[in-house]
Amino acid sequence: MDLASMQQALSERRQQQLHRNQFAMQPLPDGMVRVQGKDYLNFSGNDYLGLAQDPAVLAALTEGAARFGLGSSGSPLVTGHHYAHQALSDALCDWLGFDEVLLFSSGFAANQTMLQTLAAQDERILLDKLSHASLIDAAKHHAGGFKRFLHNDLTSLHQLLIQQATGKSVVVTEGVFSMDGDSPDLAGMAALCALYQAPLLLDDAHGLGVCGNEGRGSWQQQGLAPAQLQALMANFGKALGGSGGFIAASATVIDYLRQFGRHYIYSTALSPALCWAQQKAVQLCRQDDWRRERLQQHLGLFQQLAQAAGLPLVASGSAIQPVLVGDAGRCLALSQALKEKGIWLTAIRPPTVAAGKARLRITLSAAHQPEHIRTLVAALQELF
Ligand SMILES: Cc1ncc(COP(=O)(O)O)c(C=O)c1O
Structure with missing residues (x-):
């Protein structure tokens, strides 16, 4: 492919709000992460049991x-x-x-x-x-x-x-x-x-x-x-x-x-x-059954708080808890607003999901603290 075609494809991605960025992340204890000198609660990782830092x-x-x-x-x-x-x-x-x-x-x-x-x-x-x-x-x-x-x-x-x-x-x-x-x-x-x-x-x-x-x-x-x-x-x-x-x-x-x-x-x-x-x-x-038990407790707490807050959850009983947004641009804006509140939650957009199904895909971990989950739901409630 020639460079002009690549540039064209890239600018289309940007216009559709689908262009993706990559950040250098530094993992911290308790399921947190440091990015460009700022600490965030990380709700986008896959370290479900907290073993990555054990x-x-x-x-x-x-x-x-x-x-x-x-x-x-x-x-x-x-x-x-x-x-x-x-x-x-x-x-x-x-x-x-x-x-x-x-x-x-x-x-x-x-x-x-x-x-x-x-x-x-x-x-x-x-x-x-x-x-x-x-x-x-x-x-x-x-x-x-x-x-x-x-x-x-x-x-x-x-x-x-x-x-x-x-x-x-x-x-x-x-x-x-x-x-x-x-x-x-x-x-x-x-x-x-x-x-x-x-x-x-x-x-x-x-x-x-x-x-x-x-x-x-x-x-x-x-x-x-x-x-x-x-x-x-x-x-x-x-x-x-x-x-x-x-x-x-x-x-x-x-x-x-x-x-x-x-x-x-x-x-x-x-x-x-x-x-x-x-x-x-x-x-x-x-x-370590306690890791799975702790994850289940976090899941229970998240679902209870998110349902009470009326968040548009996709039905899921696993550590993956998607909040459906729909529009890719809105999803990106929500993700950015969460960052400003100290929460790292990547916007998942097409082509990873179908058009119109953009979402904030929350992943819970045994490494989180219950307080983190309360902070997350409170922030989401404010933004929705
Ligand atoms: C369902 C599923 N299968 C396969 C993979 C690919 O695994 P890996 O990240 O180890 O290449 C992933 C992870 O991204 C996944 O979510």
Whole structure:
């Protein structure tokens, strides 16, 4: 593309109030953040359990760096898979009850691999209309094509399954949707998939650590067994406080991905020091039920106050609590006004959400203090 076309596209983005800025953030304790010398309550992060700043996790990162070094210095099938990667993989299998896992440098890469490798050329991918960009982009490149079913709508999914020959669909959804915070009926979906012999692939980026026993995720909370999912994808960048992603599945599926998953084979393996810290985060996530309880208390307090204040909430029982604004320009102005009150709450605008569905997407964390939530709702009430 020539520079003039780029400038044209950029100025259109600005005119539509859709241009995005990037800030250098310095995380502080209690779910706060410092930006350009000013401290804010951060309600836009994904550190749901407060593990990103946990001293034991940070000590493990230091220990991991001392023992294993910064980089893996190789792709996993050459020299990049180290002791620390294996230890993290084993910890994930033990926690989640899947045979094996593969680690990826990002959840985005994990989703690309999951869809591009596991959907055969003569199978059609069926995915939820509000799926994350990493799933949509992978589906768009699929030779067998894709269709989107209405959000969390099993009837709509059923109609698409009927259109294909049995055994020729692959179904993809999320455990907790990133922009709406709601969840599908996973048990109903798994039953439907079984009926049409369609493998079910789940992205549980926002469910892992937060939902289910020991935080195993939304699938476990809804009573699914590992065998009902052909693959589970989740990442370390949300409740587990770090970065990277993984796919968990049966030994056969993982070996297939290991042999044919191009994002896995041709990419440098995660930092071993990071893997060592992630393993500590997994351990704390499993054992520290108090983090999930605290998050639930914050959620209860937020919903009670927000409902009393009459805020236009999108129905969600998760740590993601969107306040619907609609117009992108208004959403941006509200976000700016909140900043002036010491609250960091990013305006989520198209194309991340559909046109006319701009929102303030609040994310709650166990790291917050109840007082922060009161301050947030009072500020929103004043602005709405
Ligand atoms: C639902 C969902 N899937 C996948 C991803 C991508 O994960 P990562 O940020 O680790 O690349 C994200 C995060 O942005 C997400 O919200």
